[in-house]
Amino acid sequence: MAATALLRRARWALVDHPAVASFRWEPGRTPASSPSFAAAVVCAYLATVLLLHRRVLPLPALSPRVLRAVSALHNAVLLALSAAMATGCVLSVAATAPSRWWAFCFPPGGATAASGPVFFWAHVFYLSKVYELGDTLLILLGRRPLTLLHVYHHAVVIAMCYLWLATRQSLMPIALATNATVHVVMYGYYLCCSLGLRWPPRWKRAVTELQIVQFLFSFAASVVMLWRHFAAGGCEGMAGWVFNAVFNASLLALFLDFHGASYAAAKGKKSRSEVVKQE
Template sequence: MAAALRWLLVEHPAVASFHWRPGTTLASSPSFPAAVICAYLATVLLLHRRVLPLPSLPPRALRAVSALHNCVLLALSAAMAAGCVLSAAATAPSPRWVFCFPPGGATEASGPVFFWAHVFYLSKMYELGDTLLILVARRPLTLLHVYHHAVVIAMCYLWLATRQSLMPVALVTNAAVHVVMYAYYLCCTLGLRWPPRWKRAVTELQILQFLFSFAASVVMLWFHFAAGGCEGMAGWAFNAVFNASLLALFLDFHGAAYAAKAKANKKNTTNGNNGNGGKSE
């Protein structure tokens, strides 16, 4: 089983022989992600403003489509996380390589790790379906959701275009978090309710992901400034700013969604103990 998995995720000819060629590889032109992002934002605006009619699906059909969508992303996230881990273990010349690609043209965007980075990049375009499902279900659409889904496409393109150091760590971390997230979404869609604390835990796991990325960046920066430099620093700078902005937005969302609720619950409990029947003043 392990040998078959390794062959499929690392040694398969399509994986092992992958090479990112600008203008030739699928979606490798800078105009491609730019066009996708612009089209996404324009479509979201037109649908949100009801300029374009929203498709209408019966509740049962909408649940079926949502379940299939979440199932695909759950399986894909697991495959990307496992594929990148196995690929890095099989091809990395040293542990340092996972954090810091050699600079000066010594690193080519080729091989199994970059294959999974390319799959990851393409998967972010498929994830735009999350937004459509939210709109079709007539649920509120947040700035955090739209901003994240749009800019992450540019980030993943830069991973490949700049051969960004730290990319394997970021890919595995993000894909692993998405395994938990889409498992939660899938269960909710199927009516399998997790304990309420799990919804909060999914958000906090995403926050921990960004904090971990900054900790890993410290290791990468040490290699860059003290041990000969790292490839793709321009891409890393964009990634760091993006992650910082996401961390701020997730913390704001967490505070609005959970801190205020916890404060209200505490107040209600106090009022109940004071004989007010649990009602707020």
């Protein structure tokens, strides 16, 4: 009974609330809905990263205690937001999808309007990626090295999320729910680290492996979408899906390279340590 009441309240807050149910993506009117906004954010991000990384712009010196507190707050916000987006998207699909295939393939033409709870959460997801750029600032403030994978991912994902909405991209609900769920785990791990709760190295590797599984799952879901596209009269937003697929393929390659290099280095270090102990 308590679970049913909790689910009912969650559905009202995340699906049936007037602000959620009445959402409509209108280019030029909805906040951040113009392509110039997305382009400006990406360009400003890349320029700022370059200037801060090259020390052209000065970085404030924060004490380790303050930096940990800021990191903990940032990760807690993204953990809660990711949980809300994942839950909201799943409940929205369950409540509003006109068919069991809708989450994979939006009907083409004018049959799919960029409105309602699912598109509300897609908009929140898009805006959350702008807030996630703070990850980079925290890395720079901590004087830790930036990787190509990190900067590339944070920059291009904003364009991807914009295209989700602008093209009414099929498969978007599944991609959103999957990514937000992975981010619950990821930011939960980061929050523990920022609070000083140290986990064994295998957990950090597990987070990376979970992200890799996410990309593999996206390709499996794309097979279902393409089958519906060619066998059932087409799916909406194919141009956006092509961009998304290429982006995911590039991220998969970068994550695999990062995983291989990091794990090989850790394994090599462990092997050298064992040799020293034996000697």
